[in-house]
Amino acid sequence: MLLSDPSWRLALGGTIADRANVAGFSAGAYTAMLIMGAPVAYSQFEPGNPVKTPIWGPREFPNLANQLQELQANPIFRESWERRHGDYSDAKFRSAAVIAPGRSVLGLAAVSLQRIQNPIQIFGGDADTVVPPTDCCEWLHNNVAGSSLEVLSGGVGHYTFLPEGSETGVKADPELFHDKPGAERSAIHEHVARSIANFFNRA
Numbered sequence: 001m002l003l004s005d006p007s008w009r010l011a012l013g014g015t016i017a018d019r020a021n022v023a024g025f026s027a028g029a030y031t032a033m034l035i036m037g038a039p040v041a042y043s044q045f046e047p048g049n050p051v052k053t054p055i056w057g058p059r060e061f062p063n064l065a066n067q068l069q070e071l072q073a074n075p076i077f078r079e080s081w082e083r084r085h086g087d088y089s090d091a092k093f094r095s096a097a098v099i100a101p102g103r104s105v106l107g108l109a110a111v112s113l114q115r116i117q118n119p120i121q122i123f124g125g126d127a128d129t130v131v132p133p134t135d136c137c138e139w140l141h142n143n144v145a146g147s148s149l150e151v152l153s154g155g156v157g158h159y160t161f162l163p164e165g166s167e168t169g170v171k172a173d174p175e176l177f178h179d180k181p182g183a184e185r186s187a188i189h190e191h192v193a194r195s196i197a198n199f200f201n202r203a
Contacts, residue, residue, distance in 0.1 A: 021095045021200040025161050026131070027058075029101035033108055033140070036096050036118050037089035041109040043081075051106055058102065059130065095119040095203035097196045099161050100128055101136045113143040120147040121199045123192055125156030127180055150195070152188060155180030160188055 024032035034040070042049035045057070045065040057064030071077045095118050122141055124133030131137075133151045141149040157179060164185050165177030179185055 019094050022093045023097035025099040026102045029098040030104040032096040034088040035090050035093050038108040038112045040084045042107040044107050097121045099123045119203045120144050122149045124151045126153045127155045128158040130158035155183040
């Protein structure tokens, strides 16, 4: 664990706190919630999940659900899959900023979410069609007592939270860098970054 390794602290030559905060976007938001102590009850694609989803996979792997059986034949994947119900909480992390959480959060154990006492700040976008805030942000907010939720208005989509695109990036995947008229990505980033900094300072 990086925070437990003294070598990099010495190299920096400064005092480094033993506590940290975590922020994550989309799938990274799901990871942040695992660190906060919310174990997985179900993968959103496994057959036993009582909450059925019409989504077959994320944008990057649109047919993931159809490939699960084939992936299970791979011992490396199978070993990872069998660890999905593990406890990945880390007491070093005192709070989490959760940005446009992906649908995987709906598979987190609700009972464990309700026991989380760490401060959680959730951000969503009013124009997010990938994971609408009414689906995941509000569900998470309703299950984590004391969490805060801010849904940004003005045409903020899922990928608005990604960095502004370079010429190469825009050419390779324009959808990731196209925002609705009136949504200024740099201003949105500045607002979210300032909000998170203030939130972490209070945590």
